Amino acid sequence: xxxxRHLRIKVLQALYAFYRxxxxxxxxxxxxxxxxxxxxxxxxxxYLLLFGELLSFAEFRIEENKKKRLPSxxxxxxxxxxxxxxxxxxxxxxxxxxxxxADHKINWVGEQDLVRKLxxxxxxxxxxxxxxxSDNSSLEExxxxxxxxxxxxxxNFELIHNYFEEKSVYWNDDxxxxxxxxxxxxxxxxxxxxxxxxxxPLYKDESDEKEFARILFxxxxxxxxxxxxxxxKYSQNWEVERIALMDTLLMKIALTEAKxxxxxxxKVTLNEYIDISKFYSTPKSNGFIxxxxxxxxxxxxDNGEIKKIGRGLxx
Numbered sequence: 545x546x547x548x549r550h551l552r553i554k555v556l557q558a559l560y561a562f563y564r565x566x567x568x569x570x571x572x573x574x575x576x577x578x579x580x581x582x583x584x585x586x587x588x589x590x591y592l593l594l595f596g597e598l599l600s601f602a603e604f605r606i607e608e609n610k611k612k613r614l615p616s617x618x619x620x621x622x623x624x625x626x627x628x629x630x631x632x633x634x635x636x637x638x639x640x641x642x643x644x645x646a647d648h649k650i651n652w653v654g655e656q657d658l659v660r661k662l663x664x665x666x667x668x669x670x671x672x673x674x675x676x677x678s679d680n681s682s683l684e685e686x687x688x689x690x691x692x693x694x695x696x697x698x699x700n701f702e703l704i705h706n707y708f709e710e711k712s713v714y715w716n717d718d719x720x721x722x723x724x725x726x727x728x729x730x731x732x733x734x735x736x737x738x739x740x741x742x743x744x745p746l747y748k749d750e751s752d753e754k755e756f757a758r759i760l761f762x763x764x765x766x767x768x769x770x771x772x773x774x775x776x777k778y779s780q781n782w783e784v785e786r787i788a789l790m791d792t793l794l795m796k797i798a799l800t801e802a803k804x805x806x807x808x809x810x811k812v813t814l815n816e817y818i819d820i821s822k823f824y825s826t827p828k829s830n831g832f833i834x835x836x837x838x839x840x841x842x843x844x845x846d847n848g849e850i851k852k853i854g855r856g857l858x859x
Contacts, residue, residue, distance in 0.1 A: 545725070545744055545745060545746065545747060545748045546581070546584070546746055546747055546748070546753060548753075548756065548816070549816060549819075549820070550584075550718075550721055551581070551753060551756060551757045551760075552760070552797065552801075552816060552817070552820060553717065553820060553824075554577060554580055554581050554757065555577065555757055555760045555761050555764070555797060556790075556793060556794065556797060556820065556824065557580060557717075558573055558574075558576055558577035558580060558761060559573075559761065559764055559765070559793055559796075559797065560789070560790070560793060561573070561576060562576075562765070563789070563793070570761075570762065570765050573761070573765075574758065574761055574762065577757060577758075577761050578754070578757070580712070581746070581757065582746070583711075583712050583715065583718075584718045584721070584722060584746065585644075585648070585746040586648050586650055587708060587715055587718055587719070587722045588722050588725050588726065588744070588746075589641070589644055589645050589648060589650045590650055590652070590708075591698070591699075591722060591723065591726045592635055592638075592641055592726060592729065592743065593635075593641070593645060593650065593651065593652055594652070594659070594662070594698060594704075595631070595632045595635040595636060595690070596632070596635055596636030596637075597652050597659045598632065598659065598662065598663055598666065599626075599627055599629075599632045599633065599636045600636070601656075601659055601660060601663045602626050602627050602663065603627050605663075606622045606624070606627065609622065610622075623676055625675065625676050625678075625681075626672070626675070626676060629686045629689065629690065630683050630686040630687075630733075631683075631686050631687050631689075631690035631730055631733055632686075632690065634733055634737055634738070634739070634741065637739040638739055638740075638741060638743065639739050639740050640740065640741070640742055640743050641743050644743065655707070658703050658704065658707065661703060662697070662698065662701050662703070662704070665697055665701065666693060666697050666698070669693065669696060669697055671689065671692045671693050671696055671697070672689075672693060672697075675689040675693075683733070683734065683735055687730060687731070687733060690730050691727060691730055691731070694723070694726060694727065694730070695723075695727070699719070699723045699726075705719065725744055728744060729743055729744055756805070759804055759805075760797060760800060760801060760804070763800045763803075763804050764796055764797050764800040767796075767799075767800055767803070768796065771795070771796040771799045771800065772792075772796070774799055774840055774844075775787075775792065775795050775796070775799075775836065775840075777840075778836045778839050778840050779836055788825055788826060788829065790821075790824055790825040790829070791821065791825050791826070791829050791832060791833055794817050794820060794821050794824070794825065794829075794833055795817070795833055795836060795837060797817065798813055798814065798816075798817040798833075798837055799837070799840065801813045802841060802844070802850050803844075803849065803850055806851055806852055806853040807852070807853055809852065810841050810845065810850070810852065813841075814834070814837055814838065814841065817833060817837070818830045818833055818834050818837075821833050
């Protein structure tokens with residue numbers, strides 16, 4: 545499920561695209577924001593569907609080997625540990641996954657070459673070999689294998705990354721988060737799981753999280769000049785025009801969040817945008833942003849421009 549960190553990043557990306565265009569149609573910019581957020585769930589569904597695709601291809605290989613002109617003993621009596629893996633079978637038959645995939649029009653149709661290459665890469669890995677040669681058989685072992693092979697092979701498969709990059713310019717930024725959702729899903733399966741077991745939703749609280757992203761995006765645009773003036777005031781030793789666009793955007797969003805969301809502690813806001821800057825701006829940006837925002841927050845808190853509700857939320 546999405547967390548606030550990821551929503552902040554999506555707002556940052558949407559605002560960057562907004563200001564890189566004409567910077568006027570914020571309604572369209574907001575649509576792009578939520579389009580980008582929804583695309584995360586599509587990637588999640590793509591990854592979950594791969595388990596069923598790999599299972600189907602393995603079954604296909606087993607049947608093809610039996611049809612050989614001179615099939616070997618192994619061809620006629622194949623090791624079925626992989627195709628019987630309970631986690632792969634649960635995902636392959638999951639009704640909720642099938643419905644969500646149909647609703648989002650997500651499938652791997654036409655990408656069998658990618659699935660085939662992923663399958664052969666998987667069967668060459670030692671994780672697969674150890675699993676196939678093990679004498680133990682339990683849901684715990686099947687789950688452990690599914691987690692290990694996903695982390696080591698599936699999540700790192702370059703052709704999938706290329707596939708996602710072609711579909712969305714921002715998807716590469718979402719891969720780690722999406723993979724964490726896949727792993728959480730796998731870990732929810734137990735002996736009571738069946739084809740109706742739930743998969744994760746995109747939001748923990750959809751209305752609340754959507755409202756957070758919407759307000760942060762809209763108010764960042766509406767208070768742009770106001771926030772620009774604040775940045776100018778606290779960066780007197782810098783020429784504002786020379787400050788990196790990404791740094792400016794990060795500070796404007798942070799200032800907006802500090803003013804608009806009374807229940808989010810200032811320390812949380814400050815730390816979140818400093819951490820995000822480490823990935824989305826220059827190596828020295830986090831120190832610069834920290835210095836500007838820390839001064840601004842303290843003064844704005846003292847003069848009442850920033851108000852926080854709740855015990856322990858002022859600092």
